[in-house]
Structures are given as structure tokens and as C-alpha cells.
């Protein structure tokens with residue numbers, strides 16, 4: 001039988017609010033300090049993949065006395081708790097992704113670094129070799145590289161004389 005589409009891209013719809021995250025964290029015994037609340041507030045939304053520096057800048061608007069060290073410590077804790085996922089995309093700084101509930105891959109713009117979530121329907125694990133180097137494969141993260149719509153426009157725009 002002919003199979004036409006093996007890997008179909010799907011744009012993720014995520015409905016996750018600050019309250020969901022905080023309620024979940026609280027139910028796991030995480031003490032919600034004002035510092036942690038400010039950081040969690042920044043890490044909510046669609047296609048959020050922020051560098052620690054950006055998280056610090058945005059959270060500081062909510063809580064001016066926040067320190068960089070607290071931001072790094074909190075992010076490390078959230079990653080260890082698997083409430084936030086680290087995403088390494090090319091040469092840029094590590095990004096933090098609050099979308100841990102839906103398995104997904106990433107689409108990265110090689111020009112501006114914009115990062116989008118991308119879910120694929122289809123059997124990707126079957127493409128992996130069986131027990132490579134004796135490993136048991138438990139997950140696959142794919143990063144697709146390309147140019148975002150804005151950067152495509154930029155590269156085709158007429159050059160100024």
C-alpha cells in the first residue's frame with residue numbers, strides 16, 4: 001500500500017497558563033517565592049524559547065530586586081524537575097522551553113535565531129539505528145534549520161544602492 005505522507009508537520013496548540021504551571025509546581029512541593037513566581041510568569045506562552053539573559057530581563061520588570069544567580073538557580077531546578085526543557089540551537093545561548101507536555105521538535109532560523117515548536121506525525125524513531133553503540137534510544141530531538149518569513153523577505157528585498 002502506498003503511503004503518501006510519513007512525517008506531517010503540525011503546529012502545536014498549547015493551552016498552558018501561569019496558574020497551571022504554578023499550581024503544578026506547588027503541588028510538587030515547590031515553594032513559590034516572589035522570585036520563582038516572576039521567573040515562572042515569564043516562562044509561559046506560545047513558542048517560548050528564551051535565553052537565561054532574556055528571562056532575567058523580563059522577570060526583573062516584575063520583580064526589580066531579582067538577581068541573575070537566582071534566575072540561573074531557578075532555571076536549573078525547573079530543568080531538573082522536567083518542568084522546563086533546555087534547547088540548544090546552533091551557536092546561540094541555551095534556551096529554555098516551558099513546553100514539556102507535548103513531545104516536539106524545533107525549527108530554527110539561522111539568521112535571527114527565531115525558534116518555533118514543531119510536532120511531527122509519523123514514525124521518526126524507526127529512522128534511528130537499532131541500539132546505536134549499544135545505546136537504548138529513549139527520545140529523539142530534531143532541529144530543522146532554515147530562514148523564517150521575515151528573514152526570507154530581508155534576503156530578497158532590493159539592495160539599497
Ligand SMILES: [Zn+2]
Nearest residue numbers: 109112148151
Ligand atoms: Zn529569521
Ligand SMILES: [Zn+2]
Nearest residue numbers: 097099116117
Ligand atoms: Zn519548544
